[in-house]
Amino acid sequence: MDSLITAAAQALAVGDALGAMKRVALRDDPPALALRGIAMAQLGDLTRAKALLKSAAHAFGPREAVARARCIVAEAEIALVSRDLTWPEKALETARVTLERRGDRVNAAHARNLQIRRLLLIGHLDAAEKLLADLDPSPLPPAARAGHELAIAGVAIRRLRTEPARQALARAAEAALKADIPSLTIEVRDAARVLEAPAARLIDSGTERLLQLQEVEALLASDTLVIDACRNVVRAGGGIVPLASRPVLFALARALAEAAPSDVSRSVLLARAFRARHADESHRARLRVEIGRLRAALADLADVKATNHGFALIPHDGRAVVVLAPPVEEEHASLLALLADGESWSSTALAIALGLSPRTVQRALDTLEAAGKVQFFGNGRARRWMMPPVVGFPTTLLLPGPLPSD
Incomplete structure (x- = not known):
């Protein structure tokens, strides 16, 4: 490897894409093509980056399996950033195995980190946790270590474990500081904001307020009867009744919980559960059936009692009843x-x-x-x-400096 290639690789390692391009911009040998592809990815031109990396992978000879595998890992990272989830997973796993067998532990660990981040993106937390447990982060340089800690934080946040998430984000910030890559520091900072942002709405006796993630964690760990509209389950202490596949029952449970300890009229329940504007005897009969099913489903946590006007949700042991809803509820x-x-x-x-x-x-x-x-x-x-950068505003007017007509 010649000195220009080495210098370009070192520049890329610290996030200096322009410095790397100055050294290899006019070269078309395979190592230079690969480095140019990575530089273009850092500069945001993902389409050109993918083309350069594909050219580099094809240009490397059969004896250069490690170099080809590194190109595939770089392609996989671009696919992840550009949200191309159809990119072949097997190609990344094959490249990872090749790198591990050839002794390139750093890039093999980076490939595993990309697999974990993809699993997080599509919500496969169990598989992501398993890969995290099998990954040894010790060979990772600071930049890759920051990415690894972000993956740990991502799993912890989705599992509602705020303290482990906070610790992982602190380690990620420390690693990003050591890497001295501004874009990485910003990514870690933005990820940490999730812990302070509203995570859910609490509906309690007709009043609403926003909760942060740690408040949601504390609520779900308490003995409160929680109608969780974020995951369509009913919780109380360690008991969980899943109702995601039974939308009518969940709609009834939520309507009863929002009014608790008061009752809810049959007409309101019919409107909430069946969207019935004009209830007839068949609707009322169906309501009785569904209330019976809800009573059986919640038997270990609460009772559903009939009143003169409708029905009321009565939790066991005098527990409080609340509804946990997403911060914003709308279609899609x-x-x-x-x-x-x-x-x-x-x-x-x-x-x-x-x-x-x-x-x-x-x-x-x-x-x-x-x-x-x-x-x-x-x-x-x-x-x-x-999503539009600033919904509903002409973004040109937000730019600093006078407009051309001024």
């Missing part, structure tokens, strides 16, 4: 939550992350786009979706 809220990360997503990637059909996701995106809540660029398979 889960889709907007994914797009809120600021990255551009393909509709296929959104479908994979949400576990929905591509057709369903596309219809939702079209609805949101018509409402001005999301925007797209590109056409066909290259189309990507993202």
Whole structure:
């Protein structure tokens, strides 16, 4: 490896993409192509970066398996950043095994870290935790160590373990400081803001207030009877009754909990559970059946008693009753939550992350786009979706300095 290639690699390691490009911009040998691809990725031109890395991988000879594997890992990282979840996972695993067998433990660990981050993105927490447990982070340099700690924090946040998440984010900040890469420091800082941002709404006796993540954790650890509208379950202490597959029962439970300790009229329950504007005898009969099913489902946590006007939810042992709801409730809220990360997503990637059909996701995106809540660029398979930078405002007016007409 010649001195220019070495200098370019060292520049990339500290986030100096322009410095790396100055050294290899005019070269087209495989190592230079790979370094140019990584530099272009750091500069944000992901399309050009992917093309350069593919060219480099094809240009490396059969005896240069390690170099080819490194290119594949770099391609996988670009795919992750660009939310291309259809990128072949097997190719990354094959590259990781090659790097590990050839003694490149740093890049092998980085490849494993990318696998973990992808699993986190699509919500496969158990698989992500298993890979984290098998990963030895000791060979990782500071930049990769920061990414590893961010993955640990991501799992902890999704598991509602705020203290381990806070510790992991502190370690990530320390590693980012050692790496001295400004963009990485900003990424860690933005991730830490999740702990201070509103995570849910608490509805208690007709009043609402926002909760931070640690407050949600404390609530779910208490003996309070919680109708969890974030995951569609009913919780009390260690008891959990899942109702995600029984939407009518959950709608009834939430309506009863929002009014507790008062009762709810039968007409209101019919409207909430069945959207019935004009109830007839068949609706009332169905309500009695569903209330019986809800009473059986919640038998270990609470009772559903009939009153003169309707029904009331009575928790066991005099527990308090609250509803835990998402901070914002609207149609397609889960889709907007994914797009809120600021990255551009393909509709296929959104479908994979949400576990929905591509057709369903596309219809939702079209609805949101018509409402001005999301925007797209590109056409066909290259189309990507993202949230507008500042919804409802002409962003040109927010730029510093006078306008051309001033």
